Amino acid sequence: MKEKRKRLEPTTYVKGILDGNRIILSRAITLIESQLEEDQELASKVLEKVLPHSGQSMRIGITGVPGVGKSTFIEQFGKLVLNEGHKLAVLAIDPSSSLTKGSILGDKTRMESLAADERAFIRPSPAGTALGGVGAKTRESMLLCEAAGYDVVFIETVGVGQSETLVKGMVDFFLLLMLAGAGDELQGIKKGIIEMTDALVINKADGENVKAAKKARREYTNALHLFPPNASGWTPKVSVCSALKNEGIVDIWEMILSFQMKMKRNGYFEENRSQQRVAWMHENIRYMLERQFYSNRKIRDQIESVLPEIKSGKTSSIAMARKLLKSYFAEIKN
Numbered sequence: 001m002k003e004k005r006k007r008l009e010p011t012t013y014v015k016g017i018l019d020g021n022r023i024i025l026s027r028a029i030t031l032i033e034s035q036l037e038e039d040q041e042l043a044s045k046v047l048e049k050v051l052p053h054s055g056q057s058m059r060i061g062i063t064g065v066p067g068v069g070k071s072t073f074i075e076q077f078g079k080l081v082l083n084e085g086h087k088l089a090v091l092a093i094d095p096s097s098s099l100t101k102g103s104i105l106g107d108k109t110r111m112e113s114l115a116a117d118e119r120a121f122i123r124p125s126p127a128g129t130a131l132g133g134v135g136a137k138t139r140e141s142m143l144l145c146e147a148a149g150y151d152v153v154f155i156e157t158v159g160v161g162q163s164e165t166l167v168k169g170m171v172d173f174f175l176l177l178m179l180a181g182a183g184d185e186l187q188g189i190k191k192g193i194i195e196m197t198d199a200l201v202i203n204k205a206d207g208e209n210v211k212a213a214k215k216a217r218r219e220y221t222n223a224l225h226l227f228p229p230n231a232s233g234w235t236p237k238v239s240v241c242s243a244l245k246n247e248g249i250v251d252i253w254e255m256i257l258s259f260q261m262k263m264k265r266n267g268y269f270e271e272n273r274s275q276q277r278v279a280w281m282h283e284n285i286r287y288m289l290e291r292q293f294y295s296n297r298k299i300r301d302q303i304e305s306v307l308p309e310i311k312s313g314k315t316s317s318i319a320m321a322r323k324l325l326k327s328y329f330a331e332i333k334n
């Protein structure tokens, strides 16, 4: 068994984070990601202390199907953000990592030059946790990064339909990367995802693909007119870029700055964050309840023993769920 790494005092984590110490920040995120109860307690102490220093960043969600060019885009876009004088944290939510223990950012060859830059902090998606748990941990990690002085945060996710809502719930701006020329353009994307995007960016607009990309831009722009306006008063923008050739990237940054200015002015920026905070609380409650329920040994044994009657249909799933919950609440009362 791997020897457990020594934990630090809560104040050491807090000071390290506030000083912008990347090693301490990394170790604090490891605490957050840990499944051990004692680590969780330590992590929440650290989080409480740094919380007042968080929130000062522009949080940008970036999604798109595998191969669309997310890492190439993040690398170019990230470098631009750094050149603008910001510090950048890139975090990831990978729905597949909860199943395979792999990670979209686990591959060291991704975002090499960004990873080598002192002003950037890149953290892969925590593996081996249920998606809801990954979401909670990513949020907390984001707050730590902010407290450490990262004033732009990218949350990357693979656009396969499960994790977008999670990401949307923790960012200020949501960007969907797409490709042109894949037949009926809007067929492939779920309507729900379009509804939550603030910008639809058609990548790989280079070489022979330029014409198709421009055509797609027109089609998407027309299609977006059919959607009801956003609660924010922002009309989602469609743009084209080539992450590979580093073209069109600066326009996207300017679009985000203009979004930020407008949303701060009309109050939606704060309003959105307030709503997100409330939603996070509820999500945390659900997550904690579930965790406690399933980590209760007696309940786990009980579940094991009733599985045959559930499998065979002898007892209904809902009746059994009620019974197990009742037994759980009786159990914790004692």
Ligand code: GDP
Pocket: 064, 065, 066, 067, 068, 069, 070, 071, 072, 073, 203, 204, 205, 206, 241, 242, 243, 244, 245
């Ligand atoms: P991800 O899976 O979404 O992270 O996509 P990657 O960034 O790994 O890119 C997938 C492939 O598309 C790689 O071979 C990239 O070199 C290529 N690619 C990414 N962006 C562009 C672009 O703007 N133009 C072209 N032609 N290829 C690109």
